[in-house]
Amino acid sequence: MFTPPAVSKQEEIDAAIENVVCALGPDVVRIRYEIAEDWSRQWAIFFRIVLTDDAARRRLREVAPKVVWGLAQELDFPGLGVYPYHNFRSVSEQAMLQEPAWA
Amino acid sequence: MGLADELLEDAHGLAEKGIADNRQSLMRRAISTAYYAMFHLFVEDFIEHWEFEDQRARLGRMFNHAEMRTGYKTKEKNNPTPLENELIDVITGFAQLQNDRQRADYDLGWGLVETDVRDSMRLAENVFVKWRSIRDEHIARHHLLSMFGASR
Numbered sequence: 650m651f652t653p654p655a656v657s658k659q660e661e662i663d664a665a666i667e668n669v670v671c672a673l674g675p676d677v678v679r680i681r682y683e684i685a686e687d688w689s690r691q692w693a694i695f696f697r698i699v700l701t702d703d704a705a706r707r708r709l710r711e712v713a714p715k716v717v718w719g720l721a722q723e724l725d726f727p728g729l730g731v732y733p734y735h736n737f738r739s740v741s742e743q744a745m746l747q748e749p750a751w752a
Numbered sequence: 753m754g755l756a757d758e759l760l761e762d763a764h765g766l767a768e769k770g771i772a773d774n775r776q777s778l779m780r781r782a783i784s785t786a787y788y789a790m791f792h793l794f795v796e797d798f799i800e801h802w803e804f805e806d807q808r809a810r811l812g813r814m815f816n817h818a819e820m821r822t823g824y825k826t827k828e829k830n831n832p833t834p835l836e837n838e839l840i841d842v843i844t845g846f847a848q849l850q851n852d853r854q855r856a857d858y859d860l861g862w863g864l865v866e867t868d869v870r871d872s873m874r875l876a877e878n879v880f881v882k883w884r885s886i887r888d889e890h891i892a893r894h895h896l897l898s899m900f901g902a903s904r
Binding site: 689693705706710713714717732735737738739742745746748 | 821823847848850865867868
């Protein structure tokens with residue numbers, strides 16, 4: 650079974666995420682991810698980005714593109730064999746939903 | 753106003769009501785409608801250049817959702833031009849919203865929150881604005897052909 654190079658490069662991905670979180674803090678609280686197939690059965694990396702309430706509610710238009718571009722600058726997605734997807738949530742929303750994948 | 757713009761307006765209405773009422777069904781419809789607004793933006797743009805008006809609807813039905821998510825390779829790998837960056841933003845927004853639409857329509861395990869909906873509206877608006885600013889450029893016209901399914 651084919652697995653994308655991203656699966657064996659998770660340390661590199663973790664380091665890249667750390668850089669983005671540092672660069673965009675305090676708006677970006679944390680970034681989690683999962684490597685899996687998307688709806689069209691292509692390999693993808695699904696980023697789950699938790700933002701501060703202020704960033705999510707008032708400045709999503711400003712902050713979200715910075716996160717997307719930041720990750721694209723740090724990671725070579727074609728080389729990793731995955732397509733990136735990004736979903737955002739605020740700290741309060743995650744506190745309400747308590748989803749382990751976002752914690 | 754074309755269908756794409758009407759759908760985008762509808763998506764905003766659904767989003768606002770869905771958020772205000774905290775109603776999952778409306779939030780899901782908002783994301784799905786935002787995607788279809790964007791889908792029709794590209795289809796309308798493509799078929800309006802077809803000379804034979806009576807064939808345009810038929811031509812539009814040939815668009816395939818999966819094939820429309822096609823990538824773009826910049827001329828210089830690590831140094832895209834500003835125009836290429838605009839096109840990449842359009843492509844990225846399209847793919848993201850397409851995936852979110854699939855989840856909104858079929859993934860009952862997705863507990864949507866306000867930020868999901870607002871981000872989808874942001875993406876759709878962004879695609880509309882950026883596409884309309886570059887649609888007449890050479891790389892955009894070629895990309896639209898690729899979305900239609902024509903290989904390079």
